[in-house]
Amino acid sequence: MERSIIVGGVQDLGEDAQLAMWKNFIHKVSECVGKCARTRGLVGLLSCGENEDELEVPDVGVFRPECVEKDEVEVGVDMVELVGVLDVNSLTEDAVSANVLRRGNDCYGVGLWLLPSFINHSCCPNARRLHVGDYLVVHASKDLKAGEEVTFAYLDPLCGLSKRREMGINWGIHCKCKRCRFEGEVFSKVEIREIEIGLERGMDVGGVVYKLEEQMKRWKVRGKEKGYLRASFWEAYCEAYRSERAMKRWGRRIPSVEAVVDSISDVVGGDHRLLKMLMEEMKKSSGAGLEREKLFKMARDVFGKVVKKQAMKTLLELCIAD
Numbered sequence: 001m002e003r004s005i006i007v008g009g010v011q012d013l014g015e016d017a018q019l020a021m022w023k024n025f026i027h028k029v030s031e032c033v034g035k036c037a038r039t040r041g042l043v044g045l046l047s048c049g050e051n052e053d054e055l056e057v058p059d060v061g062v063f064r065p066e067c068v069e070k071d072e073v074e075v076g077v078d079m080v081e082l083v084g085v086l087d088v089n090s091l092t093e094d095a096v097s098a099n100v101l102r103r104g105n106d107c108y109g110v111g112l113w114l115l116p117s118f119i120n121h122s123c124c125p126n127a128r129r130l131h132v133g134d135y136l137v138v139h140a141s142k143d144l145k146a147g148e149e150v151t152f153a154y155l156d157p158l159c160g161l162s163k164r165r166e167m168g169i170n171w172g173i174h175c176k177c178k179r180c181r182f183e184g185e186v187f188s189k190v191e192i193r194e195i196e197i198g199l200e201r202g203m204d205v206g207g208v209v210y211k212l213e214e215q216m217k218r219w220k221v222r223g224k225e226k227g228y229l230r231a232s233f234w235e236a237y238c239e240a241y242r243s244e245r246a247m248k249r250w251g252r253r254i255p256s257v258e259a260v261v262d263s264i265s266d267v268v269g270g271d272h273r274l275l276k277m278l279m280e281e282m283k284k285s286s287g288a289g290l291e292r293e294k295l296f297k298m299a300r301d302v303f304g305k306v307v308k309k310q311a312m313k314t315l316l317e318l319c320i321a322d
């Protein structure tokens, strides 16, 4: 029999499996950094999450593959520093990509991609990532203007302010974007607190959506700000649209799936949950009412424009089965 390692005891070790992967990953990166001067130099440019304002802004040219240094001398690696860098910059595969490879939900790959490590967080992101094997494809999730900062969502943009703030603690981020500032004011108001408490206490989700929409009318909340609040209460909208009972009662009094998805995607860009909701809606109406072009535009924002037609079909199937 060949040598092997078998999990002992009677309990599953999901967390430990991840830990083993993380250790293995740190070991691999430290080996690369120790052996290769170019990797060492590039990893040295990354943030450990501290005093970022004082870090130099590197020339983008140094990330080009042809920019090679010659002195390949093996050196020791400062493991504390390296673990700090990996902690701040490593990325795990996102769920959709992991699904393509038919992986379970609890064991995604992890890696370090140097240039994407410079992409900051926004609660209204404009880019997404797609993992294909060892490659990371970063693509726009909405139309980008020249000079605009490229941003990812480190924190789920379809969550309310308090949950995003809670998640931000792990990243050492106290986000001060336009959306957070707007929601900081709105979520302190008693009317919104009441809606939040109603949701927590299991109030009818259709009623929650109706109350929020009415409140937004009263406060004359329009445009992007409407999108922010709808994104923050996405869970309630989503549950209401999926509930036959809620739709029978509230369907005529709350905005359509299409209108809500449009206003949310206008602020948070493409998202697979919005796409899934659009697909479900299209199925319900057998394609009538909802433009196919709208669905494909959202699919391109979620998976990237360059994905081939057949691959896009597979991704859409996985997205609806998710």
Ligand SMILES: C[S@@+](CC[C@H](N)C(=O)[O-])C[C@H]1O[C@@H](n2cnc3c(N)ncnc32)[C@H](O)[C@@H]1O
Pocket: 046, 047, 049, 050, 052, 055, 088, 089, 116, 117, 118, 119, 120, 121, 122, 171, 172, 173, 174, 175, 176
């Ligand atoms: C992957 S790095 C992003 C690039 C980093 N800003 C740099 O200069 O190397 C992640 C770190 O950037 C900072 N960061 C990213 N987005 C931020 C945001 N919206 N607000 C404040 N800090 C942010 C946090 O310190 C976080 O730990």
